[in-house]
Amino acid sequence: MSEAAMAGSTTQGELGTVVIGGGLAAAHCVHALREGGYTKPITLIASENEVPYERPPLSKEYLQGRKPAQELPPFTADWYVEADVDLRLGVTAESIDVSAKKVELGGPVSVAYENLVIATGCRSRLGGRNANMEGWDLPGVYTLRSLEDAKRLKEHLVSGKNLVIIGAGWIGMEVAASARAAGVEVTVITPDPVPLATAMGSEFGSHVAQLHVSNGVQCRFGTAVSGIALDPDKGLAVQTPTGDIRADFVLLAIGAVPNNELAVAAGLEIGTGVVVDEHLRSSNPDILAIGDIAEARNTALGRAIRVEHWDNAIRQGKLAAATILGRDESYDWLPYFFTDQFGLGMEYVGDRGADDEAVVRGDMTSGEFIIFWLRKGVITAAMNVNIWDVNDHLRTMIGKNIPVATLQDTDNDLMAL
Known part of the structure; x- marks a missing residue:
C-alpha cells in the first residue's frame, strides 16, 4: 500500500x-480497463497477499508440480505498476458506504469511487448439507479455495499417505487424481450415487467413477459423513454409518458459497448471488458484480444464472470493463468449463438441466465420446471428452433440434450437423 493510502482517506482527487477481489475476474477487469483506454484512477483491493491469480490450476497442475505459484497470475506485479493500478494486497474491504460512494478499509482509510466492482468470489462450504460437520476444524482437515490452501495441501501429498476427500464435485475429483499421481492412497466419500451427479448427471458421473476406481481411488458412493474425530494414536477418523475411515489428512470438498456479505450490507439485491443485469450492474447502478458472486442476466438463455467457472470470470471481468467504458456489450455467451483427471480431458458448453435427456455419441468405453443434453428435443448443452477442436462447433449446435439417431450416428459428419 502507498504511504498516502496508509495515512488516511483517499476520497479526494x-x-x-475500485475493484474488490483478488481472482481472475478482478484481474481481467482492471486489465481490460487500461487496455480499453481508461485513464481514471484504478484501485484493486485484495485480501490475500498474492498478486491476483488463477485458481483452477490449484487442484491440478499446481498440486502435481507442473505449474509453480509464480506462473498462476495472468498479469505480473510489474504490470500493475506500469499500468498505474493501485494494487493493495493483504487489505480487507470492511464495508461499502453507498451514500458517500467509498469503500471502508478500516480505521481512517477509505477509497472513494465513481464505479465499484465487487469480485469477492466464493469460500468453501464448511459442514454438511444442512448443518456444520463436527470436526471440520481439526488439524489435518483442509479446504481448497486459495493458493495458501493449496500450499498446505501439497505438503501432505506424500506417497503412502492416506487422504479422505469428502465430496465428489470438480475440486474433489481433480484433487483425487492429483493425489494418486503423487502415490497417495485416496478415498472419496459422497452421499451421491456417482461423482458430479448434480453437475453432469449419471452418464458422465458413472464414467468418471470407473476412471477413478481403475486408477486406485477408493470410492464410497451413497455414503454420508457424520463427523471427523482425532485419535492421538491413529490420526483422523472420518465417521460414516458403516464405520470409521482412517486418514492422515482430509479434504472438505462439499461446495462453495458466495462471499456476498459486503453486497448484503450495502443493501444490494441478492438472489443466489448479487443480482446484476446483462451489463453486470447491480441494483445500485454505480456498483457492478462479477465472477462467482454474480447472478447475472444471460441474454443467450433469457434468464439469470450464477456461474463459478474460469471462462466466465475472465469474460465477465472484460464485460464489466466494457460497461464502465460505456460500450454496449452484454452477457451473451454460454457457460463453458473444462477439467483434466487422469487420462480424461473434457470441455463443456451450454446449460444442462437436471431433467435433460443425455445422448452419447461414440463409445464411452473407448474414452473418446461426446455427450449432448436435450430438452424437448432441443440441444441445451454438449461435452467433448478426449475429442479436440470441436467445442466451438458444439457451441453452435446449442438450441438446435437434431434427431437423437442423427446425433448418435458417428457416420454423420459432426461438423455438418
Whole structure:
C-alpha cells in the first residue's frame, strides 16, 4: 500500500474505479480497463497477499508440480505498476458506504469511487448439507479455495499417505487424481450415487467413477459423513454409518458459497448471488458484480444464472470493463468449463438441466465420446471428452433440434450437423 493510502482517506482527487477481489475476474477487469483506454484512477483491493491469480490450476497442475505459484497470475506485479493500478494486497474491504460512494478499509482509510466492482468470489462450504460437520476444524482437515490452501495441501501429498476427500464435485475429483499421481492412497466419500451427479448427471458421473476406481481411488458412493474425530494414536477418523475411515489428512470438498456479505450490507439485491443485469450492474447502478458472486442476466438463455467457472470470470471481468467504458456489450455467451483427471480431458458448453435427456455419441468405453443434453428435443448443452477442436462447433449446435439417431450416428459428419 502507498504511504498516502496508509495515512488516511483517499476520497479526494479524481474519482475512478475500485475493484474488490483478488481472482481472475478482478484481474481481467482492471486489465481490460487500461487496455480499453481508461485513464481514471484504478484501485484493486485484495485480501490475500498474492498478486491476483488463477485458481483452477490449484487442484491440478499446481498440486502435481507442473505449474509453480509464480506462473498462476495472468498479469505480473510489474504490470500493475506500469499500468498505474493501485494494487493493495493483504487489505480487507470492511464495508461499502453507498451514500458517500467509498469503500471502508478500516480505521481512517477509505477509497472513494465513481464505479465499484465487487469480485469477492466464493469460500468453501464448511459442514454438511444442512448443518456444520463436527470436526471440520481439526488439524489435518483442509479446504481448497486459495493458493495458501493449496500450499498446505501439497505438503501432505506424500506417497503412502492416506487422504479422505469428502465430496465428489470438480475440486474433489481433480484433487483425487492429483493425489494418486503423487502415490497417495485416496478415498472419496459422497452421499451421491456417482461423482458430479448434480453437475453432469449419471452418464458422465458413472464414467468418471470407473476412471477413478481403475486408477486406485477408493470410492464410497451413497455414503454420508457424520463427523471427523482425532485419535492421538491413529490420526483422523472420518465417521460414516458403516464405520470409521482412517486418514492422515482430509479434504472438505462439499461446495462453495458466495462471499456476498459486503453486497448484503450495502443493501444490494441478492438472489443466489448479487443480482446484476446483462451489463453486470447491480441494483445500485454505480456498483457492478462479477465472477462467482454474480447472478447475472444471460441474454443467450433469457434468464439469470450464477456461474463459478474460469471462462466466465475472465469474460465477465472484460464485460464489466466494457460497461464502465460505456460500450454496449452484454452477457451473451454460454457457460463453458473444462477439467483434466487422469487420462480424461473434457470441455463443456451450454446449460444442462437436471431433467435433460443425455445422448452419447461414440463409445464411452473407448474414452473418446461426446455427450449432448436435450430438452424437448432441443440441444441445451454438449461435452467433448478426449475429442479436440470441436467445442466451438458444439457451441453452435446449442438450441438446435437434431434427431437423437442423427446425433448418435458417428457416420454423420459432426461438423455438418
